[in-house]
Amino acid sequence: MPRNPIRIGNFSGYLGDRFTAIDEALAGDPVDVLMGDYLAEVTLAALAVGYRKDASGGYVAYFLRQLEPHLATIAERGTKVVTNAGGFNPSGLADALRERIAAAGLSLRVAHVEGDNVLDRLGEFHTEGHGMEHLDTGAPLKDWGVEPIAANSYLGGFGIAAALAGGADIVVTGRVTDASLTAGPAAWWHGWTPDDWDALAGAVTAGHVIECGAHATGGNFSGFTQVPGMVKCGFPIGEIAADGSSVITKHARDGGMVTVDTVTAQLVYEIQGPRYLNPDATVHLDTVTLEQVGPDRVAIGPVTGSPPPPTAKIAVFAPIGYEISQMLFCTSPNVAEKVDLLREQLRAQLEGHVDQLDVTPLGTAAQDPSDQWEATVPIRVIATARDPEPLRRFVPAVGSLYLQGFPGFHHDGHAQRVSEPWPRIDYWPALLPAELVPHRAVLDDGTVLDAPVTSRFATVEEIAQPPQDGSAGAPRAGGGRVMLGDLTYARAGDKGGNSNVGIWAPDPAHWEWLRTTLSTEKIRELLPEAKDCEVVRHELPHLRAVHVVLKGLLGTGGSSNLRVDQIGKSVGEYLRSRYVTAP
Known part of the structure; x- marks a missing residue:
């Protein structure tokens, strides 16, 4: 029994x-x-x-x-x-x-x-x-x-x-x-x-x-x-x-x-x-x-x-060098110009010493902001090198810009200052x-x-799963525009250097619309960061879900890529924030 x-x-x-x-x-x-x-x-x-x-x-x-x-x-x-x-x-x-x-x-x-x-x-x-x-x-x-x-x-x-x-x-x-x-x-x-x-x-x-x-x-x-x-x-x-x-x-x-x-x-x-x-x-x-x-x-x-x-x-892991990073902030107006100046000033001091230097602004300042923080944009700066010694130039380089950088240059004064580089591990x-x-x-x-x-x-043959590009059928659209997240849920994760996104329709009435709307071509359009990635798409009809793998979006793995969203946890929510034609 x-x-x-x-x-x-x-x-x-x-x-x-x-x-x-x-x-x-x-x-x-x-x-x-x-x-x-x-x-x-x-x-x-x-x-x-x-x-x-x-x-x-x-x-x-x-x-x-x-x-x-x-x-x-x-x-x-x-x-x-x-x-x-x-x-x-x-x-x-x-x-x-x-x-x-x-x-x-x-x-x-x-x-x-x-x-x-x-x-x-x-x-x-x-x-x-x-x-x-x-x-x-x-x-x-x-x-x-x-x-x-x-x-x-x-x-x-x-x-x-x-x-x-x-x-x-x-x-x-x-x-x-x-x-x-x-x-x-x-x-x-x-x-x-x-x-x-x-x-x-x-x-x-x-x-x-x-x-x-x-x-x-x-x-x-x-x-x-x-x-x-x-x-x-x-x-x-x-x-x-x-x-x-x-x-x-x-x-x-x-x-x-x-x-x-x-x-x-x-x-x-x-x-x-x-x-x-x-x-x-x-x-x-x-x-x-x-x-x-x-x-x-x-x-x-x-x-x-x-x-x-x-x-x-x-899963094989190996050390490939070291990295060091710092979060800085700038305040509107002229955010793009301020970020460009920061990037050029850091390059002038670090180029030839570090292997990679990445300066990434996060978000957009509000128009006519109601307080200073609505006008403020974080900037993540990160550098890598094969050995730790060249990266010890990073902290002095950032610190030298307070009186000669863009207007309003600052960091979080209550956060502990970064001082030493740390190991960078890659995944195979x-x-x-x-x-x-x-x-x-x-x-x-x-x-x-x-x-x-x-x-x-x-x-x-038993484990083969050829991609489905979703090109069959026309979207059942009503002509209006709607945020994808108003009608769907999503979850995203990582598999090595690949970003995985599942997006589904809670309402059965929206499944056919979702399936035909989110073709491989449309996904590339909605996720421009994935323009150079191989996009592998499948459908799970019982779950009313479209599943997508964005190959290489996360570099070679979460432990080594330089993205701020290192393991792609927010890719699904970003996709939900995009606007599409409504059913």
Whole structure:
């Protein structure tokens, strides 16, 4: 007989998420598993620098501080905890947890999952003929010209499932996919095998929704003005049934809301297209249907899955130099001329010493401003160089302009002055044959459990998702002009150097208008910053969504590009601010 649905409650969507989240989750509705996600790509880049300096670290100490006060409660309730806070050193985090558990006189068992760290194997892969070509440029890794300091494969959930089946109460991992933190516990709970692709696809879908915490309960949501308790949105819960169908909800006592639109927002976030590729299954997102089945309860029907891709994604990081930046301000009139003068004066002092100098004004001063701040425009100045020494010219160069620069030159006098450059880390996404990166669970007694693998991988044809340019059909337009955001919601994110934007129509009556209006050509028109990017567009009719990948908009990755909106979080809102012909 199938077990009841497993209830998995999220308590972290990134490193720096609300510190009190575990307190809140334990005070809220009961769950079987607490799940915390910490490892965004930019987080890995930052952790890599620290791990290089101190190999005893490399894990997320923030999680350790969050969990320690609650060890006794977790032991008493029998709640499982699963997290990727192990970072580059999951065994180190497991040992640190065991020390604290022993000090508290408890008997919780801790396991870790390993196999994602392939840094020491890069030479072996090269020798065997694996080029690890960059996913966007096609260049082989050996031509990068810098020395990697981290290389990690995105693992699936069966190492987690094996650890839980082996008796672990707390499982820490390194770089697994975000959704694996949900798919693994669900596979353990329901006894799935690696060939249960439909069920696994459902769990991956639920995991994708809850992996980013309050992203599913009203956080970072275009309709935020309608969200009750928005000041402190609660964390989501996924209830996953034996067939992989699920209900997304939240702790009843907490703020926020769970609706078809808040769930849609997360479903279209940071995906590749209608085929969502994961190590455990390929999710056919175009089969996903949503239904509001109660207050703060959204059902995700059974999802179609197919075998996982034959390749595993790896994330390689390397230091490429240093950067330093400063925020300055100018006040109208003549803002454009003032920015031009600033740019020329800084070039005169820094050209030939720094590799890149970028001066970016942010916003526009109001006409006939009602106070000084409506007349003020921030200017972000940033410089990069291969070595830190040339960048030490930056602070004196900026400081020399107060009496010889544009009229009204100033910075925030209450903000700490920048003084030293900091490392700049670049990101290299690549693929390896999946069989080259097996993974395993290591229990507290040293027992090693190999993660089981699927009986077959998908063919190239099964995971192909050719772009849809949306040119078929004429827009159902009424002739007037309307701000796109008046009729749509959007969410944007990053995948390495690519910006991902999902935009959908909450009202079913507007889907055909949205689909035909937002053609690839129109998207280029509305987003002039993407004029040099390859635009990959898909449609998700069940979600009434157009999904777009803007390749290269974010340079080579969030950790290294010089955009102020470094990881493209506001691209969707910018698109919503543009005017189009109304339906």
